[in-house]
Amino acid sequence: xxxxxxxxxxxxxxxxxxxxxxxxxxxxxxxxxxxxxxxxxxxxxxxxxxxxxxxxxxxxxxxxxxxxxxxxxxxxxxxxxxxxxxxxxxxxxxxxxxxxxxxxxxxxxxxxxxxxxxxxxxxxxxxxxxxxxxxxxxxxxxxxxxxxxxxxxxxxxxxxxxxxxxxxxxxxxxxxxxxxxxxxxxxxxxxxxxxxxxxxxxxxxxxxxxxxxxxxxxxxxxxxxxxxxxxxxxxxxxxxxxxxxxxxxxxxxxxxxxxxxxxxxxxxxxxxxxxxxxxxxxxxxxxxxxxxxxxxxxxxxxxxxxxxxxxxxxxxxxxxxxxxxxxxxxxxxxxxxxxxxxxxxxxxxxxxxxxxxxxxxxxxxxxxxxxxxxxxxxxxxxxxxxxxxxxxxxxxxxxxxxxxxxxxxxxxxxxxxxxxxxxxxxxxxxxxxxxxxxxxxxxxxxxxxxx
Amino acid sequence: xxxxxxxxxxxxxxxxxxxxxxxxxxxxxxxxxxxxxxxxxxxxxxxxxxxxxxxxxxxxxxxxxxxxxxxxxxxxxxxxxxxxxxxxxxxxxxxxxxxxxxxxxxxxxxxxxxxxxxxxxxxxxxxxxxxxxxxxxxxxxxxxxxxxxxxxxxxxxxxxxxxxxxxxxxxxxxxxxxxxxxxxxxxxxxxxxxxxxxxxxxxxxxxxxxxxxxxxxxxxxxxxxxxxxxxxxxxxxxxxxxxxxxxxxxxxxxxxxxxxxxxxxxxxxxxxxxxxxxxxxxxxxxxxxxxxxxxxxxxxxxxxxxxxxxxxxxxxxxxxxxxxxxxxxxxxxxxxxxxxxxxxxxxxxxxxxxxxxxxxxxxxxxxxxxxxxxxxxxxxxxxxxxxxxxxxxxxxxxxxxxxxxxxxxxxxxxxxxxxxxxxxxxxxxxxxxxxxxxxxxxxxxxxxxxx
Numbered sequence: 092x093x094x095x096x097x098x099x100x101x102x103x104x105x106x107x108x109x110x111x112x113x114x115x116x117x118x119x120x121x122x123x124x125x126x127x128x129x130x131x132x133x134x135x136x137x138x139x140x141x142x143x144x145x146x147x148x149x150x151x152x153x154x155x156x157x158x159x160x161x162x163x164x165x166x167x168x169x170x171x172x173x174x175x176x177x178x179x180x181x182x183x184x185x186x187x188x189x190x191x192x193x194x195x196x197x198x199x200x201x202x203x204x205x206x207x208x209x210x211x212x213x214x215x216x217x218x219x220x221x222x223x224x225x226x227x228x229x230x231x232x233x234x235x236x237x238x239x240x241x242x243x244x245x246x247x248x249x250x251x252x253x254x255x256x257x258x259x260x261x262x263x264x265x266x267x268x269x270x271x272x273x274x275x276x277x278x279x280x281x282x283x284x285x286x287x288x289x290x291x292x293x294x295x296x297x298x299x300x301x302x303x304x305x306x307x308x309x310x311x312x313x314x315x316x317x318x319x320x321x322x323x324x325x326x327x328x329x330x331x332x333x334x335x336x337x338x339x340x341x342x343x344x345x346x347x348x349x350x351x352x353x354x355x356x357x358x359x360x361x362x363x364x365x366x367x368x369x370x371x372x373x374x375x376x377x378x379x380x381x382x383x384x385x386x387x388x389x390x391x392x393x394x395x396x397x398x399x400x401x402x403x404x405x406x407x408x409x410x411x412x413x414x415x416x417x418x419x420x421x422x423x424x425x426x427x428x429x430x431x432x433x434x435x436x437x438x439x440x441x442x443x444x445x446x447x448x449x450x451x452x453x454x455x456x457x458x459x460x461x462x463x464x465x466x467x468x469x470x471x472x473x474x475x476x477x478x479x480x481x482x483x484x485x486x487x488x489x490x491x492x493x494x495x496x497x498x499x500x501x502x503x504x505x506x507x508x509x510x511x512x513x514x515x516x517x518x519x520x521x522x523x524x525x526x527x528x529x530x531x532x533x534x535x536x537x538x539x540x541x542x
Numbered sequence: 543x544x545x546x547x548x549x550x551x552x553x554x555x556x557x558x559x560x561x562x563x564x565x566x567x568x569x570x571x572x573x574x575x576x577x578x579x580x581x582x583x584x585x586x587x588x589x590x591x592x593x594x595x596x597x598x599x600x601x602x603x604x605x606x607x608x609x610x611x612x613x614x615x616x617x618x619x620x621x622x623x624x625x626x627x628x629x630x631x632x633x634x635x636x637x638x639x640x641x642x643x644x645x646x647x648x649x650x651x652x653x654x655x656x657x658x659x660x661x662x663x664x665x666x667x668x669x670x671x672x673x674x675x676x677x678x679x680x681x682x683x684x685x686x687x688x689x690x691x692x693x694x695x696x697x698x699x700x701x702x703x704x705x706x707x708x709x710x711x712x713x714x715x716x717x718x719x720x721x722x723x724x725x726x727x728x729x730x731x732x733x734x735x736x737x738x739x740x741x742x743x744x745x746x747x748x749x750x751x752x753x754x755x756x757x758x759x760x761x762x763x764x765x766x767x768x769x770x771x772x773x774x775x776x777x778x779x780x781x782x783x784x785x786x787x788x789x790x791x792x793x794x795x796x797x798x799x800x801x802x803x804x805x806x807x808x809x810x811x812x813x814x815x816x817x818x819x820x821x822x823x824x825x826x827x828x829x830x831x832x833x834x835x836x837x838x839x840x841x842x843x844x845x846x847x848x849x850x851x852x853x854x855x856x857x858x859x860x861x862x863x864x865x866x867x868x869x870x871x872x873x874x875x876x877x878x879x880x881x882x883x884x885x886x887x888x889x890x891x892x893x894x895x896x897x898x899x900x901x902x903x904x905x906x907x908x909x910x911x912x913x914x915x916x917x918x919x920x921x922x923x924x925x926x927x928x929x930x931x932x933x934x935x936x937x938x939x940x941x942x943x944x945x946x947x948x949x950x951x952x953x954x955x956x957x958x959x960x961x962x963x964x965x966x967x968x969x970x971x972x973x974x975x976x977x978x979x980x981x982x983x984x985x986x987x988x989x990x991x992x993x
Contacts, residue, residue, distance in 0.1 A: 099890055126768050130887070248734065255731050279730055280706050283699065316797065317577050319790035321772050338789050339770035342796070346767065349800040350882050356804065357878030357967075358871055365883040366893075369903040376875050377908050380868060384912050387867045388919075391860035401852065401859045408852045408859040409842035412866065416838050416975060417831060419870070420809055420968055424827050427808030431801050432816040436581075439550055442817075452820040457828050461835050468839075516808075516967070517871055524867060 097130055105131055109139050117146050125154035133163055133366070140168055145176060153180045157188035162364040166195035170204070178207045186212070187232040187340070190219040219334075227311045228304035230344065231325040231334035234258060237265040240274050244289045247282055263322045265332055266295045273324055273332045275299055301326050304333055308344045309434075315341045348434075355512035356430055358383070383517045390415070390524035397532040404535050406473055410465070410482055415527025417461060418489035419520040425450045425497025426519050433501060433511050443506075447498045454494025458487035481538055485530035489523060496522045548581055556582055560590050568597050576605035584614055584817070591619055596627060604631045608639035613815040617646030621655070629658045637663070638683040638791070641670040670785075678762045679755035681795065682776040682785035685709060688716040691725050695740045698733055714773045716783055717746045724775055724783045726750055752777050755784055759795045760885075766792045799885070806963035807881055809834070834968045841866070841975035848983040855986050857924055861916070861933055866978025868912060869940035870971040876901045876948025877970050884952060884962050894957075898949045905945025909938035932989055936981035940974060947973045 101123075108119040120128065120143065128147075132140050132155070144152045159165040169177055169192055181189055181204060193201050193216065201220075205213045215233050222228025236254045238247045251264060264277040275295040285294055301324045302311055315323055321338045351361040363375035394401065394411070401408050429446060432438070438446065462483035469479035496519055501511035552574075559570040571579065571594065579598075583591050583606070595603045610616040620628055620643055632640055632655060644652050644667065652671075656664040666684050673679025687705045689698045702715060715728040726746040736745055752775045753762055766774055772789045802812040814826035845852065845862070852859050880897060883889070889897065913934035920930035947970055952962035 099892075102890075124769065126770070252731070252735050280703070283734070284703050316790075316793045318575065319577070321789065338772065338793070339767075342767045342789075342793070345793070345796055345800075346886060349796075349803075350886070352800075353804050353807065353878050353882050357807070357874045359875045359878055363879065365879055365886065369900045369907070372879070372900065372904045373907050376872070376904065377911060379875070380872060380908055380912055381915070383868060383871050384864070384915060387864040390867075391864050394860035394863065395857060398856065405849065406846060409845035412845065412863055412975070412979070413835070413838040413842050415863065416841075416971070417834060420834050420971075421827070421831060423808045423967060424810045424830070427804050427810055428814065428816055428823070431804050435797060435801070435816065439553075441550075449820045449823065453823045453827065456820070456824050457831055460828060461831055464832075464835060516874060520867070520871075524863070528863070 097127055101127075102131055102134055105135070109135075109142070113146055116143070120147060125151050126158045128155045129158035129160075132159060137168070137171070141171055144168065144172060144180075149176075149179045149183050152176075153183040153188075156180065156192060157184060161191070161195065162367065164195065165192045166200075169193075170196060170200055174207055177204065181208050182212055185232050186215050186219055186234055187230065187334075189216050190229075191224075194220055194224070222304060225308045226304065227302045227306045227308065227323075227325045227336055228333070230308055230311065230336045230340050231304070232337065233334040235265060235324075235332075235335045236263075237267050237271075237332060238277065238291055240266050240268055240292050240295060242291045244282060244285050244287060244291075244294075247277070247291050251279070251282070263324075263335070265324055265335070266291055267332050271332055272330045273299070273301060273326050276324075299324060302336070303328070309348055311336055312341045312344050312348070313436075352430065352434060352512045355510065356427065356515050358515040358517040379515070379517055386517075386521035387524065390521065390528055393525055393528040394532065397536060400532050400536045400540060404478070404539055406478070407531060407535050410469075410478075411485075411528050411531045413465070414482065414485050414489050414531055415524045417486065418493045418523030418527045419516070421454060421457060421490045422493035422497040422519040422523045423516045425453070425494050426501060426514060426516060429498045429501045430512050430514070433505050438502070438505075443502045446502065447495060450494035450498035451491060452494075454491040455487065458490030459483075461490070462486035477539055478535070481531055481534040485527075485534055488530050489527045492526045493519075493523045548578055552578075553582060553585055556586070556594075560586075560593070564597055567594070571598060576602050577609045579606045580609035580611075583610060588619070588622070592622055595619065595623060595631075600627075600630045600634050603627075604634040604639075607631065607643060608635060612642070612646065613818065615646065616643045617651075620644075621647060621651055625658055628655065632659050633663055636683050637666050637670055637685055638681065638785075640667050641680075642675075645671055645675070673755060676759045677755065678753045678757045678759065678774075678776045678787055679784070681759055681762065681787045681791050682755070683788065684785040686716060686775075686783075686786045687714075688718050688722075688783060689728065689742055691717050691719055691743050691746060693742045695733060695736050695738060695742075695745075698728070698742050702730070702733070714775075714786070716775055716786070717742060718783050722783055723781045724750070724752060724777050727775075750775060752781075753787070754779070760799055762787055763792045763795050763799070764887075767796075803881065803885055803963045806961065807878065807966050809966040809968040830966070830968055834972075837968075837972035838975070841972065841979055844976055844979040845983065848987060851983050851987045851991060855929070855990055857929070858982060858986050861920075861929075862936075862979050862982045864916070865933065865936050865940050865982050866975045868937065869944045869974030869978045870967070872905060872908060872941045873944035873948040873970040873974045874967045876904070876945050877952060877967060880949045880952045881963050884956050889953070894953045897953065898946060901945035901949035902942060903945075905942040906938065909941030910934075912941070913937035928990055929986070932982055932985040936978075936985055939981050940978045943977045944970075944974045 104119055108116045144155065147155065156165045156169060169180065193204055205216065219233065236251055238250050242250065264279060266274045266277050268274055275297040276299045277291060277295055281294045300314060300318050300320065302314065304325050304327060311323065315338055322335045324332060325334045325336060327333055350365065354363060355361050358379040360375035363372060465486055466479035466483040469482055470476050500514040500519060504514055505511045555570055559567045595606065598606065607616045607620060620631065644655055656667065670684065687702055689701050693701065715730060717725045717728050719725055726748040727750045728742065728746055732745045751765060751769050751771065753765065755776050755778060762774065766789055773786045775783055776785045776787060778784055801816065805814060806812050809830040811826035814823060916937055917930035917934040920933055921927050951970060955964060956962045
């Protein structure tokens with residue numbers, strides 16, 4: 092299949108087919124991968140989606156549902172299907188996907204779906220629903236291939252083939268003992284190559300990387316990335332094998348965490364759906380703006396304290412906005428670098444200390460460089476060297492404050508267990524606004540008026 | 543192996559072992575995974591790194607080098623090793639990793655390394671060095687498992703085992719014809735399960751997702767994510783199989799692209815190393831700050847145009863900073879949501895249009911809500927309803943401008959082929975600063991002074 096991007100033509104083709112009969116529609120749908128249909132669903136009305144799901148073969152229909160973004164309510168779509176079709180689809184779904192979709196529904200709707208399906212499947216899904224969504228347990232799939240460490244080569248291969256019947260793809264074979272305790276992993280290559288009378292215990296690779304079920308999903312992603320894994324086994328406190336997290340789920344986690352980081356650092360609630368409507372966007376952003384309004388009044392009260400200076404020193408009102416603005420942007424730069432660094436690795440105390448020192452130096456130098464420019468303009472354009480000195484000192488001071496706060500606030504938040512990205516530009520710029528107004532106005536009052 | 547984070551104790555342990563003899567050091571090193579040693583290297587001096595690489599078994603040493611971040615110069619480390627050790631390590635490296643490391647060096651240093659190694663390896667690495675680093679060709683590894691479509695089951699298994707000798711892990715088996723043209727993929731499960739006289743052509747899954755060698759790495763990442771793949775084959779214009787990109791490389795790409803996005807949107811050069819020193823940080827950020835200084839003067843010139851209004855309307859200097867600041871933050875919110883949305887999927891024209899309309903509405907409502915608060919404060923605190931009206935209109939107007947520019951500028955940049963994240967807050971806030979000063983000052987001049 093040639094890789095391609097979906098465009099208007101694809102949507103139009105589906106929409107036209109929806110006006111025809113089921114046979115035509117089925118034919119058109121065959122040209123699309125399940126994940127593509129999931130994307131096209133975002134622009135189709137509810138009835139169209141239901142009709143398409145009903146026409147698709149069960150395995151494709153279940154994949155479409157598992158590929159749909161949570162914000163487009165695959166749960167609701169599932170609920171509205173004919174109970175028989177619904178049961179078929181749920182039984183076809185991987186347990187982790189079924190859990191994610193069903194968890195979106197109310198408790199009695201969940202019951203309605205779960206009581207129709209195979210009892211064993213239902214109890215596996217119910218077990219997964221107990222784990223918090225953003226932990227290893229919430230991400231894991233309990234379907235995996237495992238063999239007992241006591242088996243020989245022939246038994247192991249039979250077992251692997253038997254267990255893989257129901258799985259689309261397997262990346263890793265886990266080895267357990269009689270008590271389901273994780274012993275290691277087995278490479279299919281080693282099994283195939285092994286001598287006929289080899290035993291699993293001779294082939295097992297011990298000491299695999301594993302995670303506990305309650306580990307935060309960001310940490311799971313970090314381990315998968317650090318050790319270049321395609322799957323990671325999930326165990327309970329007694330090392331019993333519960334399931335595995337696969338790399339495709341981790342890619343989704345990374346996308347989601349990165350979206351949250353970029354939104355939070357920009358003062359948007361992490362829950363805002365990127366393609367949500369204006370009502371949700373107002374709900375997510377207005378609270379931050381109101382906080383910003385309060386802090387802006389704090390900064391503005393600094394200005395009102397110096398009303399006389401503003402009226403008497405020509406140009407100072409304009410200059411102070413430049414110094415505050417430059418501070419805000421410098422702080423945003425320091426903040427972005429620090430937040431991103433924290434999210435990729437855990438910093439030692441020494442690294443954290445060095446980061447703040449570095450940002451102090453960057454602030455000092457960038458402040459002095461820009462301060463010099465402003466000094467020259469005040470000297471040659473305003474013909475006022477003393478005003479130039481005021482502005483030079485204020486610019487340097489504010490960019491130092493910007494560097495120190497931009498680096499230290501996220502580091503402190505991380506240390507006390509708060510998400511460092513919450514130190515959004517909105518919070519940080521309060522410091523640089525206050526200092527950006529206070530420094531030039533205070534210095535101007537002292538050096539230009541009282542002098 | 544229990545998953546754990548490296549801390550000071552680990553560094554101390556290595557440093558103490560470095561003072562002892564090689565046998566002790568070797569023993570301590572055995573307790574660490576190659577990727578962990580690569581992280582510890584970040585805090586060790588050059589001589590220590592060379593000594594450790596010399597002590598480690600070749601396969602571990604080569605993995606350490608491939609796991610080192612580019613900014614910690616694995617190329618230089620490799621170059622300084624004894625030529626014999628160096629050749630051993632390069633021949634052990636995967637071609638794509640060897641290419642990445644050797645590409646960091648000067649041309650004559652590259653020659654020095656490549657002429658010592660096996661001629662076939664050297665020519666594979668040279669071929670990979672021709673692809674741009676940020677394309678599918680630059681990411682791909684030419685080592686893979688492929689079988690001819692004409693083989694039968696027994697021949698295929700022998701071939702797979704033979705080719706997998708040199709590979710740590712294989713996820714996918716590719717099927718080609720006599721001319722190395724990609725025909726499809728083969729599941730190891732299907733091969734094992736197949737009847738003894740089955741042929742590859744009966745087992746092959748045709749129509750796999752593939753990419754051309756010059757495709758941008760971000761697009762490769764999007765395809766791997768969309769289709770939940772662990773590897774994707776790379777072909778030339780005639781569908782000849784060149785190599786494959788694996789998901790672990792894609793995870794690195796995603797981390798790198800996300801870092802670049804968050805830095806660019808915050809006005810930091812995308813090339814700044816997160817853990818770089820202050821000199822690099824100044825070099826990366828000062829140009830943006832100077833641009834910002836120029837645009838800040840533009841905004842400030844608006845204020846100077848209204849010097850009389852500033853002097854005569856008590857409090858207007860403080861209020862205009864509030865309105866400009868609120869605009870800047872609203873624009874940053876709209877920008878973050880839009881940039882992130884663009885980087886996760888390609889928007890249709892209709893979706894782009896709807897995004898701008900949505901941000902207009904969000905700006906209107908958030909502007910009116912905050913404008914109302916400011917109106918009330920002007921009314922009750924300043925006792926000036928006309929000033930309140932000026933501020934209400936200016937706040938609403940500026941937040942509408944913020945929403946429209948925050949959404950439309952990245953969308954326009956994307957359309958004309960420029961990275962939308964370049965529309966950093968520094969660029970966008972120029973609009974909201976100018977409008978944030980102009981609107982209240984112009985309205986105050988018209989409604990409060992000339993009235």
